[in-house]
Amino acid sequence: MTDLSRRRLLTTAAALGGASALPFGLRAQEPEKPAEIIVRAWGGVWVDSLKKGVSDPFTAATGVAVRHDLTEDNEIKPRIWAAVDQGRIPPIHINWDTTANATSSALRGACEDISDLPNLANVLPLARPIGLDGVPIVNTYAYVYVLAYRPEAFPDGAPTSWNVLLDPRFRGRVALYNDGIGFHPAAQIAGGGTLADIPGDMDACWEFIAKLKDQQPLLGEDPDFTAWFQNGEIDVACTISSNAREARANGVDVAWTVPQEGAKVDTDGMWIPKGLPENELYWAKRYIDFALSLEAQQVWLDGLGLPGVAPGLTPPADLAGDPSYPTTEADFAKLLLVPPRIQAEHTAEWFAKFKEIMQG
Amino acid sequence: MRGGWLHWTVAALAAAFLAAPSLVVLGASFTAGNIVAFPPEGFSLRWYGQVLSSTALRGAFLRSLEVAAVCTAVAIPAGTLAAVALARWRFRRATAIQLYLLLPFTVPLIGSGIGLMLLFGELRLLGAVWPVGLAACVINLPFMIWAVAASVNGLDPELERAAANCGAGPAQTFLLVTLPAVAPGVVAGALLMFILALNEFLVSLLLVDARTVTLPVHVYNSIRAVITPDLAAVSSIFVLAAAAAIWALDRLVGLDIFLKAK
Amino acid sequence: MTDPDARPQSGSGLGPATGPETSPETGPARGGGPAYPLSWRLLDAIEGLAALWPARASGAVKWALLAPALALVALLLWGLGVMADASLREMDFRTYRLSEDWSLANYARALGSGAFWATARRSLLAAAVVTIICLALAFPYAYAMTRTRSARLRKLLLVGLFLPFFIGQVVRAYGWLIVLGQEGLANEALGALGLGPWRMLFQYPTVLFGLVQYMLPFAVLMLAPALAAIPEEVERAAESCGASWPRALLHVVIPMALPGLIAAALVVATLTLTDFATPAILGGGTNDFLANLVYDQFFRTSDAGLGSAITLLLTLAGTTVAGVLLAAAGVAALGVRGAR
Numbered sequence: 017m018t019d020l021s022r023r024r025l026l027t028t029a030a031a032l033g034g035a036s037a038l039p040f041g042l043r044a045q046e047p048e049k050p051a052e053i054i055v056r057a058w059g060g061v062w063v064d065s066l067k068k069g070v071s072d073p074f075t076a077a078t079g080v081a082v083r084h085d086l087t088e089d090n091e092i093k094p095r096i097w098a099a100v101d102q103g104r105i106p107p108i109h110i111n112w113d114t115t116a117n118a119t120s121s122a123l124r125g126a127c128e129d130i131s132d133l134p135n136l137a138n139v140l141p142l143a144r145p146i147g148l149d150g151v152p153i154v155n156t157y158a159y160v161y162v163l164a165y166r167p168e169a170f171p172d173g174a175p176t177s178w179n180v181l182l183d184p185r186f187r188g189r190v191a192l193y194n195d196g197i198g199f200h201p202a203a204q205i206a207g208g209g210t211l212a213d214i215p216g217d218m219d220a221c222w223e224f225i226a227k228l229k230d231q232q233p234l235l236g237e238d239p240d241f242t243a244w245f246q247n248g249e250i251d252v253a254c255t256i257s258s259n260a261r262e263a264r265a266n267g268v269d270v271a272w273t274v275p276q277e278g279a280k281v282d283t284d285g286m287w288i289p290k291g292l293p294e295n296e297l298y299w300a301k302r303y304i305d306f307a308l309s310l311e312a313q314q315v316w317l318d319g320l321g322l323p324g325v326a327p328g329l330t331p332p333a334d335l336a337g338d339p340s341y342p343t344t345e346a347d348f349a350k351l352l353l354v355p356p357r358i359q360a361e362h363t364a365e366w367f368a369k370f371k372e373i374m375q376g
Numbered sequence: 377m378r379g380g381w382l383h384w385t386v387a388a389l390a391a392a393f394l395a396a397p398s399l400v401v402l403g404a405s406f407t408a409g410n411i412v413a414f415p416p417e418g419f420s421l422r423w424y425g426q427v428l429s430s431t432a433l434r435g436a437f438l439r440s441l442e443v444a445a446v447c448t449a450v451a452i453p454a455g456t457l458a459a460v461a462l463a464r465w466r467f468r469r470a471t472a473i474q475l476y477l478l479l480p481f482t483v484p485l486i487g488s489g490i491g492l493m494l495l496f497g498e499l500r501l502l503g504a505v506w507p508v509g510l511a512a513c514v515i516n517l518p519f520m521i522w523a524v525a526a527s528v529n530g531l532d533p534e535l536e537r538a539a540a541n542c543g544a545g546p547a548q549t550f551l552l553v554t555l556p557a558v559a560p561g562v563v564a565g566a567l568l569m570f571i572l573a574l575n576e577f578l579v580s581l582l583l584v585d586a587r588t589v590t591l592p593v594h595v596y597n598s599i600r601a602v603i604t605p606d607l608a609a610v611s612s613i614f615v616l617a618a619a620a621a622i623w624a625l626d627r628l629v630g631l632d633i634f635l636k637a638k
Numbered sequence: 639m640t641d642p643d644a645r646p647q648s649g650s651g652l653g654p655a656t657g658p659e660t661s662p663e664t665g666p667a668r669g670g671g672p673a674y675p676l677s678w679r680l681l682d683a684i685e686g687l688a689a690l691w692p693a694r695a696s697g698a699v700k701w702a703l704l705a706p707a708l709a710l711v712a713l714l715l716w717g718l719g720v721m722a723d724a725s726l727r728e729m730d731f732r733t734y735r736l737s738e739d740w741s742l743a744n745y746a747r748a749l750g751s752g753a754f755w756a757t758a759r760r761s762l763l764a765a766a767v768v769t770i771i772c773l774a775l776a777f778p779y780a781y782a783m784t785r786t787r788s789a790r791l792r793k794l795l796l797v798g799l800f801l802p803f804f805i806g807q808v809v810r811a812y813g814w815l816i817v818l819g820q821e822g823l824a825n826e827a828l829g830a831l832g833l834g835p836w837r838m839l840f841q842y843p844t845v846l847f848g849l850v851q852y853m854l855p856f857a858v859l860m861l862a863p864a865l866a867a868i869p870e871e872v873e874r875a876a877e878s879c880g881a882s883w884p885r886a887l888l889h890v891v892i893p894m895a896l897p898g899l900i901a902a903a904l905v906v907a908t909l910t911l912t913d914f915a916t917p918a919i920l921g922g923g924t925n926d927f928l929a930n931l932v933y934d935q936f937f938r939t940s941d942a943g944l945g946s947a948i949t950l951l952l953t954l955a956g957t958t959v960a961g962v963l964l965a966a967a968g969v970a971a972l973g974v975r976g977a978r
Contacts, residue, residue: 491717
């Protein structure tokens with residue numbers, strides 16, 4: 017064991033020790049430890065960084081093993097809901113989820129309340145979900161849907177507006193998420209509307225997307241963007257900065273920017289499905305609480321290149337000052353935020369509208 | 377040879393077309409780089425080392441074998457009896473029965489998966505591996521029925537009648553004349569059921585959990601994040617295992633047994 | 639075991655336990671040997687049990703044989719029942735719960751949506767095109783496989799048939815992504831010829847291409863036993879009567895192979911119609927099929943009501959396609975020759 021990792025282990029133990037000094041629900045003694053807890057995670061760099069930053073140190077400090085379930089966030093949701101409805105023990109202990117997706121589970125009442133996590137007192141306000149009763153979800157970091165591009169295709173420098181997506185030069189070489197997510201607010205403003213009009217009047221957004229349809233965009237999910245940049249399929253995309261950073265780590269020349277209209281900022285979080293045995297619920301809460309601690313976030317989010325909710329994080333060297341790595345009030349003010357509850361309540365409607373344009 | 381060159385050319389092209397993506401994936405697994413590419417960047421067995429040393433993958437593979445075994449064990453009797461019944465007796469609503477038995481193909485797999493998840497959930501069967509095998513059997517059952525039915529149709533009813541005339545009881549006739557005669561269909565169907573169950577991911581996705589994940593579900597989930605060469609290596613090992621199984625089967629019963637349905 | 643006694647024309651009464659002529663054990667044990675072989679006594683016991691089956695139940699036997707398969711498919715029926723109920727309830731996106739009361743709103747939403755009809759058209763057209771191409775390719779393949787005199791070649795063709803099955807659908811589709819990509823093998827080859835690069839991925843024809851590749855082995859497997867069952871002498875007889883080889887093929891072989899062709903068409907058409915993975919991977923998000931819409935509703939928007947409605951509509955479409963195919967064949971694909 018290197019000195020560094022031993023030191024980390026010690027601080028981890030200290031952090032967890034501190035946590036148990038404020039036991040959840042006034043418990044005098046730690047409940048029985050389960051052999052393992054299961055955390056749903058995205059694969060690739062996502063699960064690797066979670067394992068390194070959160071799961072492994074958690075196991076080292078508590079002796080509770082962590083198993084990662086790599087089922088997609090969308091695909092595990094019906095399974096969790098069915099388990100809660102049928103009064104079964106849910107298939108996972110912790111769901112690492114997009115906040116908007118998690119909000120639909122919260123609205124349905126599938127989430128345990130975790131407002132008694134000790135570390136909630138120490139983190140940025142961003143960690144608490146907006147517009148929900150109690151704390152069914154805690155947000156763990158923010159991310160930005162940037163305009164990613166291949167510098168080769170932009171000899172005159174970085175694009176400054178989302179309108180570049182409509183440039184005939186890039187016909188067939190632009191990409192979006194296949195549910196349009198992350199793009200609505202940017203399209204709304206680039207199309208001449210305002211953020212405040214979401215969700216009331218989104219004509220500007222839909223008109224912009226309809227124009228984009230004529231550009232024959234590719235529609236995909238996180239790994240597709242990385243692959244598409246790598247394989248030279250696209251020149252410009254609206255995607256989470258992590259995917260572009262991942263392609264760059266693999267040696268592909270990709271850059272990103274936040275255009276003048278701004279870019280959508282969103283959060284991911286963690287939540288615990290209802291129906292776990294009492295002791296497993298306790299240890300699941302301990303896991304999330306640890307995930308909010310400074311040293312867990314420092315390692316975990318270094319891997320992802322995303323700004324966390326623990327105050328005092330040191331940004332990765334390549335991202336300090338990057339507009340896709342917001343840390344201050346002023347940084348966030350430049351970005352476009354749609355409250356998760358609004359998103360959850362309109363997901364189906366926006367999705368249908370997007371499909372109507374793209375599949376029609 | 378009868379058939380002329382056109383025939384053989386088409387067959388050869390079809391064979392090449394079938395093999396192309398598999399060969400590319402096999403080739404890509406030997407890359408020394410981090411990206412799945414063909415031709416591969418350099419040559420290395422590092423991804424094989426990684427796959428073979430993973431206990432998680434080994435467990436997933438063993439569970440897939442269990443799923444395939446359960447599926448085949450259920451499908452053989454159910455499919456064979458149904459095919460014999462359909463081929464040997466006249467049913468008043470034959471078409472309706474056929475369409476009913478086709479439901480596994482006409483219901484989209486996601487619909488089947490959701491339905492089976494809810495049913496097995498009600499019955500508290502989720503979390504075990506064998507229900508996944510049962511589900512794989514249900515969604516592929518038409519293959520088994522048709523494979524056998526093709527042989528039953530090839531079976532001459534006179535043969536059964538002859539056995540009966542020679543004094544064989546009906547059960548004997550069935551066990552000793554009918555069944556051996558349809559064996560090629562049963563073998564072909566069973567092989568297909570086994571392979572399809574071994575590779576099933578879409579319905580299984582809804583029925584397994586992190587402790588009972590099968591290999592194709594693991595591959596599907598991993599591919600969703602990023603396709604890395606280790607997944608190509610997994611596929612290659614799978615193909616190798618398959619080749620061994622096919623070879624063994626060939627030695628045991630002869631691979632072309634189902635081509636001789638008479 | 640069900641009752642074979644009820645089988646028509648199986649002879650009346652139960653004879654003594656004479657082994658059938660095909661049994662290899664017949665010889666030595668006959669004629670008052672020390673004991674009947676065990677297998678004979680087992681068969682006797684089975685016949686005895688069979689005799690207990692009431693004669694009146696004769697019609698039930700065929701149903702008894704069919705019962706396990708019917709029961710297995712019934713597992714799906716249960717889910718369809720649940721979905722039929724859900725399809726009549728609307729999702730409330732403020733609580734993510736389905737409504738208490740029933741309405742046809744989900745069906746109205748599905749049928750009133752342009753995206754639904756666009757994907758439906760795409761799925762149905764694919765089912766037709768892929769079926770036709772698969773049959774056209776599978777017939778020569780199966781014919782070559784069953785008619786070749788070279789055991790080596792037959793085995794090669796068989797292995798070529800089975801191996802792709804082992805590389806799952808998803809991984810195989812990724813194989814095509816590598817081959818057909820903008821900087822992939824195919825475009826490199828074209829580039830060497832001074833052509834391209836062409837955008838091949840994420841187009842509708844590419845999805846069809848991938849589907850044909852996926853479905854072809856199924857079609858061959860359905861077709862091969864039917865072709866194998868046609869004695870080669872029949873073909874030769876036709877030719878010796880003056881028919882050219884193509885005429886013999888058209889008028890003798892193809893009609894005799896019809897059950898196999900129908901079975902292959904049924905499999906390919908229904909599986910293509912309901913396919914999800916190939917359009918999802920090779921379609922680039924703009925070439926969805928109906929099954930992708932189902933996926934979207936259940937997994938992306940969590941609208942179980944609309945998802946159920948589309949599932950049922952798709953099942954109805956698949957059943958209709960299958961019914962039309964069966965009807966077009968004039969006879970049911972199964973049980974034509976053997977039915978009594």
